[in-house]
Amino acid sequence: MTTEARRTVLLPLAASIAIALMSQAATAATISTSAVVPVTAGSGSFTLIPASGLAQFDPANGTLTGILLSLDVSNYELTLSLGSWEDPGTGAQFESADLSAQLSISAALPAGGGLIFASTAFAGSIYDEFETVDVSGSSGGPVFEDATARLISNNLFADFIGTGDVSILELGVFTFGHPQVVMLDDGSFAEGSPGIDVFNVGPSTLRIDYTYTPTVVPAPAAVWLLGSGLLGLAGIKRARKA
16 A cells, blocks of 8 residues: 555544544443441331431532432341221221331431332231231342432432532331221221331441433543644645645
8 A cells, every 4th residue: 555545544534533532422420429327226107317428429520310329228127016006996806917117218308208219118917906026137138219300309309419418318217007007807997007116227328329421521632732733634635635
């Protein structure tokens, strides 16, 4: 291949490479932060334990696009009971009750209350209203939930952006009542309110995975010079041909 032919092939190729380097495209990236909630003991149907040490997403890294929350409970012990139930007054007798509880990540709402994410649930049945259910074990690994849409719709997304710590996340230990907690011997159901007599949970790891579009870093001066030089050579070649 002649020198002229090599120039004809290499100059456009080199110019294309230089232009590609100079226009670095931003691609999605992920960064994570985690914190451990120590072993926690207590009782009650609704307990929130604040989580500290979860870093916000630093906007200097780029534009935050997604938030994935995960919870990993190393071990737990809970004793559940039927705190109360409403006798419908029909003469039907108590037959059984389904008691349930869950460990969750809770995000506090500004006006009170919260949103529940990444839950590990437990359940058991009793056949006498004074019995209790003991549940124990480990979560078997982290549970994940994409929190992006719900955080945005509840105006909480901005709480995760900054250079400090996320202040709205807590580990929640919950149990809930509902109309079909208690089954009666005539096949009907009654309202019940389960309770947690005692719990011992943890340590538990809360993690946030931030998905973001990185800030585009300007190409180094050397790359600009390389691109300019190659494009200049291509221009000289065209001028000689003319």
